Amino acid sequence: MDRRKFLTATAAFATAPLALSAPAIARTGSSTIVELAAGTPDLSTLVTAVQAAGLVDTLSGPGNFTVFAPTNAAFAALPAGTLDALLADIPALTDILTYHVSADYYPAEALLGQRGRVPTVQGDFLSIDARGAGVHINGSTAVTTADVFASNGVVHIIDGVLLPH
DSSP states (O other): OOHHHHHHHHHHHHTOTTBOOOOOOOOOOSSOHHHHHHTOGGGHHHHHHHHHHTOHHHHHSSOOEEEEEEOHHHHHTSOTTHHHHHHHOHHHHHHHHHTTEESSOOOHHHHTTOEEEEEOTTSSEEEEEOSSSSOEETTTEEEEEEEEEETTEEEEEESSOOOOO
């Protein structure tokens, strides 16, 4: 997906009603989101998918991104053959990957105690419920590691692959 198209798509959904409010970005990491993921062994499947979808440059560029990053185990839990089929179907892979990305900055402090929707680059919303123990996305997927800061946003590591509605 070309960067202009990616950013144009995000602009339309970043201001959607009923979304959680994103605070101003506080860039505290020295690596980009892609560099951070590439340096995290448990995110190697995600990195492979991002490379296959052609999203490396976009997720390495300037932004206020929030990425909900599935672990290798999350990808392994998909039904047999699903990951291989996605890697062979770039539009479907891009759709799923961009569903894990918001063009807004949502550190854990912006989510905790909240219930609402976070707009995704894919065009849909993630349902976030962080009123109890932990942060849950779309009713079941949980954030296992929050606030891995990058120079262009924040990564929250999650225990499942999010599928668009």
